[in-house]
Amino acid sequence: MMNIEIxxxxxxxHSFVSEIKEGLHIDLNNFKSSLATVLQQHKLFPFxxxxxxxxxxxxxxxxxARKLKLIHNSEKSVELTHRKDLARQRLTEKNCVVPRHWLIxxxxxxxxxxxxxxxxxxxxxxxxxxxxxxxxVNNSQEAHIGCLRVAKIIGVEDESFESTHLLLEQYIxxxxxxxxxxxxxxxxxxxxxxxxxxxxxxxxxxxxxYVTPSSLSPRMQQHIHKRVFQACQAYGLVTGPIHAExxxxxxxxxxxxxxxxxTIGGDCARTLDVAGKYSLEKLIISLAIGDPQTxxxxxxxxxxxMIPIEKGGILQKISGIERxxxxxxxxxxxxxISPGNKLLPLPEGNQYLGYIFAQASTPEEVVHALxxxxxxxxxxxxxxxxxxxx
Numbered sequence: 198m199m200n201i202e203i204x205x206x207x208x209x210x211h212s213f214v215s216e217i218k219e220g221l222h223i224d225l226n227n228f229k230s231s232l233a234t235v236l237q238q239h240k241l242f243p244f245x246x247x248x249x250x251x252x253x254x255x256x257x258x259x260x261x262a263r264k265l266k267l268i269h270n271s272e273k274s275v276e277l278t279h280r281k282d283l284a285r286q287r288l289t290e291k292n293c294v295v296p297r298h299w300l301i302x303x304x305x306x307x308x309x310x311x312x313x314x315x316x317x318x319x320x321x322x323x324x325x326x327x328x329x330x331x332x333x334v335n336n337s338q339e340a341h342i343g344c345l346r347v348a349k350i351i352g353v354e355d356e357s358f359e360s361t362h363l364l365l366e367q368y369i370x371x372x373x374x375x376x377x378x379x380x381x382x383x384x385x386x387x388x389x390x391x392x393x394x395x396x397x398x399x400x401x402x403x404x405x406x407y408v409t410p411s412s413l414s415p416r417m418q419q420h421i422h423k424r425v426f427q428a429c430q431a432y433g434l435v436t437g438p439i440h441a442e443x444x445x446x447x448x449x450x451x452x453x454x455x456x457x458x459x460t461i462g463g464d465c466a467r468t469l470d471v472a473g474k475y476s477l478e479k480l481i482i483s484l485a486i487g488d489p490q491t492x493x494x495x496x497x498x499x500x501x502x503m504i505p506i507e508k509g510g511i512l513q514k515i516s517g518i519e520r521x522x523x524x525x526x527x528x529x530x531x532x533x534i535s536p537g538n539k540l541l542p543l544p545e546g547n548q549y550l551g552y553i554f555a556q557a558s559t560p561e562e563v564v565h566a567l568x569x570x571x572x573x574x575x576x577x578x579x580x581x582x583x584x585x586x587x
Contacts, residue, residue, distance in 0.1 A: 201482060204242075206235055207254075225253045235261055246485030248437075252279045252326050255458055268487055270458060274433035278458045281323050281364045284432070288453060291431035294424060295453050296367040303348045304361045311337040317368040319399070320344060322351050323359045327462065329547035333368055333399025340365065350545055369444040369452050373397050375407060376425050376441040377461050377469065379480065381489050383435045385426040388477070389469055389495070390418055391461075394564050401543040406567055407465060408500035408560045413445070421451045428456040438481050464531060464552045468499045497556045500563035502571055504532075504550040506542045512550075513537075514577040521573040526557040526566035539581060550576065 205220035221238055223231035235257075246267055249258030255275055262269030277284045288295040299318075301310050320343045322330040330350045334340040344363055351360050375391040391407040411418060425441045440462075442455040460466050466477040483490040514536055522530055532551035534540065541548070555566040 327547040371446040502553040502567040510578040517573040521570040524570040
């Protein structure tokens with residue numbers, strides 16, 4: 198049992214979660230003020246470890262950990278994990294298996310920049326997550342339209358490099374998987390490999406189902422582990438959680454799409470919990486203080502469905518939740534967005550309606566349960582009207 202006090206620093210001043218509402222309130226868009234707030238708290242109650250749980254917080258947490266001489270990765274290695282252009286450049290330099298890619302300056306004429314690109318490709322913002330702004334394009338005409346659309350998403354009024362450039366990346370046909378693990382003293386340990394049974398072929402790339410254990414062969418899983426470790430070494434990462442996304446092509450090669458120094462996003466980490474024995478969060482905390490817990494191997498198949506936003510508008514009503522919870526093997530359903538709130542689908546949006554969790558004897562039973570539960574849910578959405586003065 199861990200006897201550790203946890204303090205959450207977040208922009209959660211108005212959160213309904215007491216631990217967030219009563220924690221430190223920082224503005225992650227203001228590095229200087231956030232830094233001062235956390236350092237002042239450290240003077241009152243010294244920290245023994247610092248963890249960044251979201252992409253927007255990893256840079257700040259790494260800087261703080263270095264300044265306070267706590268366990269951390271280098272700032273450069275962490276920067277590589279959330280700047281796609283720099284990551285692709287480093288992976289290429291280190292001979293890692295990464296898709297061909299091109300940097301596009303959206304402040305300059307697009308036609309000449311798109312002339313010698315191999316199609317199909319995927320447009321990606323340099324530092325966004327949750328598939329926001331990610332669009333598959335099959336030719337230069339689609340790419341031109343797509344780049345202009347993504348430019349609006351990232352906000353071109355900001356003159357920073359990330360707001361004036363996009364990544365165009367070769368589309369890899371094949372299965373997509375997610376690797377979840379951690380680094381301790383430079384060694385990569387695997388916690389789970391998730392299959393994504395629903396094809397992600399575009400034009401947008403909304404995640405839906407993650408299920409583990411993977412149906413891939415032991416040999417293929419070892420190959421994926423090798424590719425993720427190569428990427429970690431290329432970045433210079435040595436400690437902390439690792440979440441990686443890869444594509445397996447028709448020749449059984451594993452292509453790195455992303456390697457992040459964080460855990461799997463949102464509530465998806467709950468798929469790795471073993472009741473009363475183990476949670477991913479406890480493992481990550483133990484790593485941050487230099488006393489890693491032994492991970493517990495799951496004996497059952499586990500999965501999660503990220504409930505997609507299929508239609509934009511105002512969410513009026515959610516029905517069928519109790520009926521969906523009664524589906525065999527469903528362990529929980531959690532909604533993130535309540536009626537009365539606006540829904541914005543991909544590629545402009547970056548949220549999911551909620552999560553459906555399941556555990557069973559086999560991955561196939563888990564996937565069937567998730568799909569069945571989802572079919573019982575009904576979302577009433579009305580059109581969103583924006584009234585502006587004439």
